[in-house]
Amino acid sequence: MTPTSRHFFASPLGAVHYVDLGRSGEPPLVLLHQTPRSVDEYRDVIPLLAAERRVIAVDMPGYGCSDVPDHQPSVEEYADTVVALLDHLGVPAAVLVGHHTGAILAIDIAARHPRRVHRMVLSGPFYMDAEAREMLHAISQQWRMRPDGSHIQEKWDKFSGWTDDPAIVQRVVTDLLRAGETSEYGHFACADYRMEDTLPLVEAPSLLIIGRSDQFANHPKNTIFADALPGVELAMLDGGVFLPAESPGGFADAVLAYLEGQG
Numbered sequence: 001m002t003p004t005s006r007h008f009f010a011s012p013l014g015a016v017h018y019v020d021l022g023r024s025g026e027p028p029l030v031l032l033h034q035t036p037r038s039v040d041e042y043r044d045v046i047p048l049l050a051a052e053r054r055v056i057a058v059d060m061p062g063y064g065c066s067d068v069p070d071h072q073p074s075v076e077e078y079a080d081t082v083v084a085l086l087d088h089l090g091v092p093a094a095v096l097v098g099h100h101t102g103a104i105l106a107i108d109i110a111a112r113h114p115r116r117v118h119r120m121v122l123s124g125p126f127y128m129d130a131e132a133r134e135m136l137h138a139i140s141q142q143w144r145m146r147p148d149g150s151h152i153q154e155k156w157d158k159f160s161g162w163t164d165d166p167a168i169v170q171r172v173v174t175d176l177l178r179a180g181e182t183s184e185y186g187h188f189a190c191a192d193y194r195m196e197d198t199l200p201l202v203e204a205p206s207l208l209i210i211g212r213s214d215q216f217a218n219h220p221k222n223t224i225f226a227d228a229l230p231g232v233e234l235a236m237l238d239g240g241v242f243l244p245a246e247s248p249g250g251f252a253d254a255v256l257a258y259l260e261g262q263g
Contacts, residue, residue: 013067019055027094031097032098032099032102033060079113097123101189110201123217142184215240
Protein backbone atom coordinates (compact mmCIF):
# COMPACT_ATOMS: atom_id res chain seq x y z
CA MET A 1 0.00 0.00 0.00
CA THR A 2 1.41 3.40 -0.96
CA PRO A 3 1.34 6.36 1.44
CA THR A 4 -1.15 8.13 -0.82
CA SER A 5 -3.63 5.29 -0.40
CA ARG A 6 -4.01 6.04 3.32
CA HIS A 7 -6.56 8.59 4.52
CA PHE A 8 -8.54 9.77 7.54
CA PHE A 9 -12.06 11.10 7.89
CA ALA A 10 -13.92 12.60 10.83
CA SER A 11 -16.56 10.15 12.04
CA PRO A 12 -18.95 10.49 14.99
CA LEU A 13 -16.55 8.17 16.88
CA GLY A 14 -13.42 10.15 16.07
CA ALA A 15 -10.86 10.16 13.27
CA VAL A 16 -11.05 6.95 11.26
CA HIS A 17 -8.19 5.63 9.14
CA TYR A 18 -8.92 3.89 5.86
CA VAL A 19 -7.10 2.63 2.79
CA ASP A 20 -8.54 3.38 -0.66
CA LEU A 21 -6.85 2.00 -3.75
CA GLY A 22 -7.34 -0.09 -6.85
CA ARG A 23 -9.24 0.30 -10.05
CA SER A 24 -11.93 2.94 -10.25
CA GLY A 25 -15.52 1.95 -10.71
CA GLU A 26 -18.46 1.00 -8.58
CA PRO A 27 -19.38 -0.69 -6.45
CA PRO A 28 -16.13 -0.82 -4.47
CA LEU A 29 -15.25 -3.51 -1.96
CA VAL A 30 -15.29 -2.37 1.68
CA LEU A 31 -13.21 -4.63 3.95
CA LEU A 32 -14.21 -4.91 7.61
CA HIS A 33 -11.75 -6.57 10.01
CA GLN A 34 -12.44 -8.65 13.08
CA THR A 35 -11.76 -7.58 16.67
CA PRO A 36 -9.03 -6.66 17.62
CA ARG A 37 -7.44 -6.51 14.17
CA SER A 38 -6.98 -3.64 11.72
CA VAL A 39 -6.57 -3.25 7.97
CA ASP A 40 -3.48 -5.42 8.50
CA GLU A 41 -5.86 -8.39 8.60
CA TYR A 42 -6.26 -7.90 4.84
CA ARG A 43 -2.67 -6.80 4.15
CA ASP A 44 -2.00 -9.55 1.63
CA VAL A 45 -5.56 -9.69 0.30
CA ILE A 46 -5.81 -6.00 -0.63
CA PRO A 47 -3.30 -5.93 -3.52
CA LEU A 48 -4.90 -9.05 -5.03
CA LEU A 49 -8.36 -7.53 -4.94
CA ALA A 50 -7.15 -4.07 -5.95
CA ALA A 51 -5.74 -5.49 -9.19
CA GLU A 52 -9.35 -5.95 -10.29
CA ARG A 53 -11.55 -3.74 -8.10
CA ARG A 54 -11.54 -0.60 -6.02
CA VAL A 55 -10.84 -1.58 -2.40
CA ILE A 56 -11.59 0.41 0.75
CA ALA A 57 -10.30 -1.11 3.98
CA VAL A 58 -11.27 0.49 7.29
CA ASP A 59 -9.63 0.60 10.70
CA MET A 60 -12.74 0.53 12.87
CA PRO A 61 -12.80 3.10 15.72
CA GLY A 62 -10.41 2.01 18.46
CA TYR A 63 -8.32 -0.20 16.17
CA GLY A 64 -5.31 0.25 13.92
CA CYS A 65 -4.65 3.95 13.34
CA SER A 66 -8.18 5.13 14.16
CA ASP A 67 -9.06 7.11 17.28
CA VAL A 68 -10.27 5.32 20.40
CA PRO A 69 -13.94 6.21 21.01
CA ASP A 70 -14.80 8.02 24.24
CA HIS A 71 -17.36 5.32 25.10
CA GLN A 72 -18.18 1.68 24.37
CA PRO A 73 -19.80 1.75 20.90
CA SER A 74 -22.63 -0.54 19.87
CA VAL A 75 -22.63 -2.65 16.73
CA GLU A 76 -25.00 -0.07 15.25
CA GLU A 77 -22.53 2.76 15.97
CA TYR A 78 -19.68 0.85 14.36
CA ALA A 79 -21.90 0.07 11.38
CA ASP A 80 -23.00 3.69 11.06
CA THR A 81 -19.33 4.69 10.96
CA VAL A 82 -18.96 2.60 7.79
CA VAL A 83 -22.02 4.26 6.27
CA ALA A 84 -20.57 7.66 7.20
CA LEU A 85 -17.40 6.71 5.33
CA LEU A 86 -19.44 5.79 2.26
CA ASP A 87 -21.10 9.20 2.51
CA HIS A 88 -17.71 10.87 2.86
CA LEU A 89 -16.46 9.13 -0.29
CA GLY A 90 -19.66 9.64 -2.26
CA VAL A 91 -20.19 5.89 -2.62
CA PRO A 92 -23.89 5.06 -3.04
CA ALA A 93 -23.51 1.29 -2.49
CA ALA A 94 -20.68 -1.15 -1.82
CA VAL A 95 -19.81 -4.81 -1.60
CA LEU A 96 -19.18 -5.42 2.09
CA VAL A 97 -16.50 -7.97 2.96
CA GLY A 98 -16.40 -8.76 6.68
CA HIS A 99 -14.51 -11.36 8.69
CA HIS A 100 -15.87 -12.61 12.06
CA THR A 101 -17.04 -9.47 13.94
CA GLY A 102 -16.61 -7.59 10.66
CA ALA A 103 -19.23 -9.92 9.18
CA ILE A 104 -21.61 -8.98 12.00
CA LEU A 105 -21.15 -5.31 11.11
CA ALA A 106 -21.85 -6.10 7.46
CA ILE A 107 -25.10 -7.85 8.39
CA ASP A 108 -26.22 -4.88 10.47
CA ILE A 109 -25.48 -2.43 7.66
CA ALA A 110 -27.35 -4.59 5.17
CA ALA A 111 -30.35 -4.82 7.51
CA ARG A 112 -30.60 -1.13 8.43
CA HIS A 113 -29.16 0.49 5.29
CA PRO A 114 -30.14 -1.93 2.51
CA ARG A 115 -29.64 0.59 -0.31
CA ARG A 116 -25.99 0.98 0.64
CA VAL A 117 -25.18 -2.72 0.21
CA HIS A 118 -24.83 -4.23 -3.25
CA ARG A 119 -23.64 -7.64 -2.06
CA MET A 120 -21.94 -9.14 0.96
CA VAL A 121 -19.04 -11.50 1.53
CA LEU A 122 -19.35 -12.90 5.05
CA SER A 123 -16.23 -14.69 6.25
CA GLY A 124 -16.75 -16.83 9.34
CA PRO A 125 -19.94 -15.13 10.58
CA PHE A 126 -21.34 -16.20 13.96
CA TYR A 127 -25.06 -16.10 14.68
CA MET A 128 -25.58 -13.82 17.69
CA ASP A 129 -28.68 -15.07 19.48
CA ALA A 130 -29.32 -15.23 23.24
CA GLU A 131 -27.08 -18.27 23.69
CA ALA A 132 -24.23 -16.71 21.72
CA ARG A 133 -24.55 -13.42 23.61
CA GLU A 134 -24.24 -15.24 26.90
CA MET A 135 -21.21 -17.16 25.65
CA LEU A 136 -19.45 -14.06 24.32
CA HIS A 137 -20.12 -12.13 27.52
CA ALA A 138 -18.57 -15.01 29.47
CA ILE A 139 -15.38 -15.28 27.41
CA SER A 140 -14.77 -11.61 26.56
CA GLN A 141 -12.56 -10.27 29.31
CA GLN A 142 -10.55 -7.09 28.88
CA TRP A 143 -6.83 -7.66 29.44
CA ARG A 144 -4.82 -5.23 31.53
CA MET A 145 -1.17 -4.32 31.35
CA ARG A 146 0.99 -6.18 33.87
CA PRO A 147 4.36 -4.81 34.99
CA ASP A 148 6.13 -8.06 34.11
CA GLY A 149 4.70 -8.15 30.58
CA SER A 150 3.03 -11.50 31.19
CA HIS A 151 -0.14 -10.23 29.52
CA ILE A 152 1.75 -10.28 26.22
CA GLN A 153 2.88 -13.87 26.68
CA GLU A 154 -0.66 -14.86 27.65
CA LYS A 155 -2.08 -13.43 24.44
CA TRP A 156 0.74 -14.92 22.37
CA ASP A 157 -0.06 -18.36 23.77
CA LYS A 158 -3.80 -17.91 23.16
CA PHE A 159 -3.43 -16.88 19.52
CA SER A 160 -0.81 -19.56 18.89
CA GLY A 161 -3.54 -22.07 19.67
CA TRP A 162 -5.47 -20.78 16.64
CA THR A 163 -2.64 -20.74 14.08
CA ASP A 164 0.76 -22.41 13.79
CA ASP A 165 2.24 -19.40 11.95
CA PRO A 166 4.18 -17.21 14.44
CA ALA A 167 4.31 -14.34 11.94
CA ILE A 168 0.51 -14.14 11.99
CA VAL A 169 0.49 -14.38 15.78
CA GLN A 170 2.87 -11.42 15.93
CA ARG A 171 0.61 -9.35 13.67
CA VAL A 172 -2.44 -10.14 15.80
CA VAL A 173 -0.65 -9.37 19.08
CA THR A 174 0.63 -6.09 17.60
CA ASP A 175 -2.93 -5.06 16.71
CA LEU A 176 -4.13 -6.08 20.16
CA LEU A 177 -1.49 -4.03 21.95
CA ARG A 178 -2.08 -1.03 19.68
CA ALA A 179 -5.77 -1.14 20.60
CA GLY A 180 -4.75 -1.10 24.26
CA GLU A 181 -7.03 -1.65 27.21
CA THR A 182 -10.17 -1.02 25.16
CA SER A 183 -9.31 -3.79 22.67
CA GLU A 184 -12.43 -5.78 23.59
CA TYR A 185 -14.88 -3.03 22.66
CA GLY A 186 -15.78 -4.83 19.43
CA HIS A 187 -16.49 -8.09 21.23
CA PHE A 188 -18.49 -6.33 23.94
CA ALA A 189 -20.62 -4.69 21.25
CA CYS A 190 -21.30 -8.02 19.53
CA ALA A 191 -22.13 -9.62 22.89
CA ASP A 192 -25.10 -7.23 23.14
CA TYR A 193 -26.22 -7.53 19.51
CA ARG A 194 -29.62 -9.03 18.68
CA MET A 195 -29.01 -10.59 15.28
CA GLU A 196 -32.34 -12.43 15.44
CA ASP A 197 -33.93 -8.99 14.89
CA THR A 198 -31.78 -7.95 11.94
CA LEU A 199 -30.85 -11.05 9.95
CA PRO A 200 -34.44 -11.53 8.64
CA LEU A 201 -34.25 -7.99 7.18
CA VAL A 202 -31.18 -8.67 5.00
CA GLU A 203 -31.93 -8.71 1.28
CA ALA A 204 -28.40 -8.50 -0.17
CA PRO A 205 -27.14 -11.62 -1.98
CA SER A 206 -24.17 -13.07 -0.13
CA LEU A 207 -21.13 -15.31 -0.31
CA LEU A 208 -20.24 -17.25 2.83
CA ILE A 209 -16.53 -18.02 3.23
CA ILE A 210 -15.75 -20.60 5.89
CA GLY A 211 -12.32 -21.72 7.08
CA ARG A 212 -12.28 -25.47 7.49
CA SER A 213 -10.44 -25.24 10.83
CA ASP A 214 -12.32 -22.22 12.18
CA GLN A 215 -14.07 -23.57 15.26
CA PHE A 216 -16.24 -20.47 15.58
CA ALA A 217 -17.41 -20.36 11.95
CA ASN A 218 -18.21 -24.08 11.95
CA HIS A 219 -20.52 -23.94 14.98
CA PRO A 220 -23.76 -25.84 14.13
CA LYS A 221 -25.94 -22.78 14.74
CA ASN A 222 -24.26 -20.96 11.86
CA THR A 223 -26.15 -23.07 9.32
CA ILE A 224 -28.86 -20.43 9.75
CA PHE A 225 -26.99 -18.12 7.37
CA ALA A 226 -27.40 -20.49 4.42
CA ASP A 227 -31.15 -20.60 5.08
CA ALA A 228 -31.77 -16.96 5.98
CA LEU A 229 -29.73 -15.10 3.36
CA PRO A 230 -31.05 -14.68 -0.19
CA GLY A 231 -29.07 -16.10 -3.09
CA VAL A 232 -26.32 -17.35 -0.81
CA GLU A 233 -23.23 -19.14 -2.12
CA LEU A 234 -20.59 -20.99 -0.10
CA ALA A 235 -16.80 -21.24 -0.36
CA MET A 236 -14.76 -23.49 1.95
CA LEU A 237 -11.08 -22.61 2.37
CA ASP A 238 -8.15 -24.07 4.27
CA GLY A 239 -7.58 -21.89 7.32
CA GLY A 240 -9.10 -20.88 10.60
CA VAL A 241 -9.76 -17.89 12.83
CA PHE A 242 -7.29 -15.67 10.94
CA LEU A 243 -8.41 -16.80 7.48
CA PRO A 244 -7.64 -13.64 5.42
CA ALA A 245 -4.06 -13.71 6.73
CA GLU A 246 -3.70 -17.50 6.57
CA SER A 247 -5.03 -17.91 3.04
CA PRO A 248 -4.92 -14.51 1.28
CA GLY A 249 -4.76 -15.95 -2.23
CA GLY A 250 -7.65 -18.31 -1.69
CA PHE A 251 -9.65 -15.58 0.04
CA ALA A 252 -9.14 -13.07 -2.78
CA ASP A 253 -9.84 -15.70 -5.45
CA ALA A 254 -13.11 -16.66 -3.75
CA VAL A 255 -14.26 -13.04 -3.56
CA LEU A 256 -13.34 -12.21 -7.15
CA ALA A 257 -14.81 -15.44 -8.54
CA TYR A 258 -18.06 -14.74 -6.72
CA LEU A 259 -18.31 -11.19 -8.06
CA GLU A 260 -17.35 -12.25 -11.59
CA GLY A 261 -20.04 -14.93 -11.48
CA GLN A 262 -22.62 -12.31 -10.56
CA GLY A 263 -21.80 -10.20 -13.59
